[in-house]
Amino acid sequence: MSEKEVLLTGDRPTGRLHIGHYVGSLKNRVALQNSGKYDPYIMIADKQAFTDNARDPEKIHNSLLEVALDYLAVGIDPQKTTIFVQSAIPELSELTEYFLNLVSIARLQRNPTVKTEIQQKGFGESIPAGFFIYPVSQAADIALFKGAVVPAGDDQEPMLEQTRELVRTFNKVYGVDLLKEPVGYFPPKGQGRIPGLDGVKMSKSLGNAIYLGDSSDELWAKVKSMYTDPTHVRVEDPGHIEGNMVFTYLDIFATDQARVDELKQQYQAGGLGDMKLKKELFEVLDTELAPIRDRRATLASDPVAVLNMLKEGSMRARQVGQATMQEVRAAMGIQYWD
Incomplete structure (x- = not known):
């Protein structure tokens, strides 16, 4: 492994x-x-996806290629970043099992991210055990590669703290300085969580998301459906920008903020219609997403090449994982032979 700090993240x-x-x-x-400055790894977390999709393996299988295409289309370079598949690294399961002995059920129950997701998914009392312990699996994903920096959304900080606790406990119990405590690398303030088209959390299941591979027609149809200001009935009516998703997106994606400020003034004063405003946003988003869309379409024409890239990345990642597990077993006193 490189001497550079390891970046590790995934989806x-x-x-x-x-x-x-x-x-x-x-x-x-x-x-x-x-x-x-870094040695980056990106994991496609198919095993984690099974924690709440175990009865729909086709969904996970079909999505594997889609996620890989999105990575490559936005500029993740497999010559610079090792992209690998979680299930191809059995050492991750082994480290997860060892970590499970170092954390209590009560601690997992207190994890705010898990509590929120359990409510969102409506598990009730029927929480799959694999889902309940996935923060431990996630900690193993990071620790196996000695990940020092984790690019993530700001809602993932509780997961990172859980990882740091497990790493500290492992190192203390076994008297080593082997695994690294990761820090998060978060997006600029206000950009960590983008609301969906309707103003609530963006989610595939809610159908309120704009996808990286959406065509121009699909993009325009979604922008037209965006929530604006229900009191802005006529063009001449003064409008509100708070909670108006078009302005929320313009604030995030527009490069000409002077133009956005001008639009806000016009809208609040009256005289700017929602459809004209949405056309402005469409142009901004289409300019941003068109190169990604085009690269994605080109890559999708050769799926075998993408799968081979994942295979090669997984082989490289497993070599790193095997080396770390040798050190882990030695620290635990279970490296019984060479």
Whole structure:
């Protein structure tokens, strides 16, 4: 492994990635990859996806290629970043098992991210055990590669703290300074969580997301459906910008903020219609997403090449994982022979 600090991050393959992922973490990953300061790894977390999709394996299988295409289309370079598949690294399961002995059920129950997701998914009392312990699996994902920096959305800080606790406990119990405590690398304030078209959390299941591979026609149809100001009935009516998703997106994506400020003034004063405003946003988003869309379409024409890239990346990642597990077993006193 390189002497550079290791970046490690990833996504679950449960569908295409959307612009929330793009702003929340993908742009950071590309910038950090291209800085030359890090040794980046990106994991497609198919095993984690099974924690709440175990009865729909086809969904995960089909999404694997979609997520890989999104990575490559936004500028993740497999010559600079090792892209690998979680299930191809059995050492991750082994380290997860050891970590499970170092954390209590009560601690997992207190994890705010898990508590929120359990409510969102409506598990009730029927929480799959694999889902309940996935923060431990996530900690193993980071620790196996000695990940020092994790580009993530700001909602992932509780998961990172759980990882730091497990790493500290492991190192203390076994008297080593082997695994690293990761820090998060978060998007600029206000850009970590982009709301969906309707103003609530962007989600595949809610159908309120703009995907990186959406065509211009699909993009325009989604922008036209965006929530604005229900009191802005006529063009001449003064409008509100708070909670208006068009302005929320313009603030994030527009490069000409002077133009955005001008639009805000016109809208609040009256005289600017919602459709004209949405056309402004469409032009901004289409300019941003068109190169990604085009690269994605080109890459999708050769799926075998993409799968081979994932295979090669997984082989490289496994070599690193095997080396770390040798050190882990030695620290635990279970390296019984060479």
